[in-house]
Amino acid sequence: MTPLGDEVLDLNAGDRVYLSGIIYTARDEAHLEMIKEGIPFDPKGAAIYHCGPVIKDSAVVAAGPTTSARLNNLCGFLLEDGVRAFIGKGGMGKNVSEALRGKGVYLAYTGGCAALAASKMKLKGVFYEELGMAEAVWAIEADRLPLTVGMDSKGNDLYRDVSNKAAENFKKYNF
Numbered sequence: 001m002t003p004l005g006d007e008v009l010d011l012n013a014g015d016r017v018y019l020s021g022i023i024y025t026a027r028d029e030a031h032l033e034m035i036k037e038g039i040p041f042d043p044k045g046a047a048i049y050h051c052g053p054v055i056k057d058s059a060v061v062a063a064g065p066t067t068s069a070r071l072n073n074l075c076g077f078l079l080e081d082g083v084r085a086f087i088g089k090g091g092m093g094k095n096v097s098e099a100l101r102g103k104g105v106y107l108a109y110t111g112g113c114a115a116l117a118a119s120k121m122k123l124k125g126v127f128y129e130e131l132g133m134a135e136a137v138w139a140i141e142a143d144r145l146p147l148t149v150g151m152d153s154k155g156n157d158l159y160r161d162v163s164n165k166a167a168e169n170f171k172k173y174n175f
Contacts, residue, residue, distance in 0.1 A: 002142075003045025004084035008105050011149045013156035017107065018144040022124060023047040023087065027066055029135035031074035033128050040127035040137060043081040047107075050088030052134030053118070060121040060140060064114030065089040068106070072096055079103050087147060091159030097151050106151035108158070120145045 002021030011017065024041055026034070026048050034040070050071060054062040068088030075086060076099055084104040086092065089111045100106065109117065125139040151157045169175075 002047050003042075004047060004104075005045060008084050009102065009153045011105050011152055012154070013149050013152045013158045013161075015149040015152075017147050017149060019047060019085075019087075019107065019147055020143055020145070021047075021141065023049045023140055023142050023145075025049045025051045025053055025063075025136075025138040025140065027052050027135055028070065028074065029131050030128060030137045031071060031078075033131060034137075035074070035077060037128075039078070039081060041139065043078060043083045046078075046083045047085040047087060048075070048078060048083055049109075049140070050086065051117075053121075053138055053140070054114075055123060055133055055138065058123055060118045060123050060138075062114035063117040063121055063140070065109045065111055065117075068092050075099075087145075091150050091157065094160075097155060097157050097160070100151055100153055101155055102153055105149050105153055107147040108150035109145070109147055117145065 050066045050068045051063050053060050065088045067090045072093040079099050087107045120143050122141045124141050127137040129136045
């Protein structure tokens with residue numbers, strides 16, 4: 001339940017979790033705006049969902065994750081200000097894995113499941129609406145959003161492990 005506390009530090013890469021509470025969407029332009037203008041919500045214990053949701057008639061219609069890696073160099077300030085979790089798809093870079101140590105986690109949500117995510121969400125507000133629907137920061141109340149810990153606060157990274165295993169197999173079988 002957000003706001004998240006030290007309990008996230010006990011999670012391990014591969015754990016399945018259900019997240020409830022307020023989460024905030026943010027993609028590239030929202031991160032740049034927050035760097036310039038400041039974070040428009042209390043970041044302590046917050047979860048940031050890398051997502052450009054589809055909103056219609058004050059409801060979340062679709063909320064699939066965007067590729068998180070493109071935000072590798074834009075999220076450090078959020079962790080420094082108390083954000084405890086990033087949510088997205090595809091993992092993030094080594095710099096983020098290191099930045100998460102002792103601070104937070106990266107939670108993976110399956111791409112292609114935007115309608116399922118939306119069924120677990122209620123719209124609560126918006127910041128930077130002038131950036132447009134996909135880039136605005138949406139405050140959304142999640143109800144048991146199913147996630148997998150992709151990167152934990154101890155430096156473990158499912159994405160790196162899979163990549164390393166694939167490289168071993170390619171080498172082993174002379175691909």
